[in-house]
Amino acid sequence: MGGVITIALIRRPHGLKGEVVVTDFTEGVFVPGPGLAVVLLGPTCQVATTLEGWRPKGDSFLAKLAGIDDRDAAGEYRDWRIAVSAETLPEAPSDAYYEFELVGLPVETTTGETAGTVVAVYSAGPHDVLVIEAGERTYEVPFVRAHIAEVKRGGKIVIVPHREG
Secondary structure, eight states: OOSEEEEEEEEEEETTTTEEEEEESSTTSOOOOTTOEEEEEOSSOEEEEEEEEEEEETTEEEEEETTOOSHHHHHTTTTOEEEEEGGGSOOOOTTOOOHHHHTTOEEEETTSOEEEEEEEEEEOSSSEEEEEEETTEEEEEEOSTTTOOEEETTTTEEEEOOOOO
C-alpha cells in the first residue's frame, strides 16, 4: 500500500476542550482508537499527532487529538484532513474496497474492451460512483452489482458489463 490515507475531514470545533467534529470516510471499515498515530493534512503543511479519542455524534464523529486542547486551537484545523499510514488500515472485507484501491485501476468491459481508468470515487447516497476517464471522455458508473461485474484485487482491474448501444 504505502503512503498516508485520508480517513476523515475535520469540520469544526466542538465544546471547549479541543474536540473536533469529523466526517468519517471509512464507512465503518476502520474504527480509529486512542493512541493511533495520525497526520493532519492542511492546505500548506502537515502535523503529526496522536488520536486520544473517537466517538459517534449523530451521523458524524467527535475526535480528540493530542496537542489540541481548547476550542480556539481546534478551530485552526477546520477543513483539514486526518490521515493514517496505509499499513494501519485492516484489509477491507471481500465485498468492500477502500477508495485508494479503486482509483487508478484500468477498466474494461466483459468483452475485454478497454473502457478507461478510475480517476475518482464519490458517495452518491446509497452507493458510491466511479468516475472513469477514457481519453478525452469522462463518465460515471454506479458502484453496484448491476453495473460492476467484477473487481480483481490481485490484478487490479475493474470490469464493467458491456452495454449495447
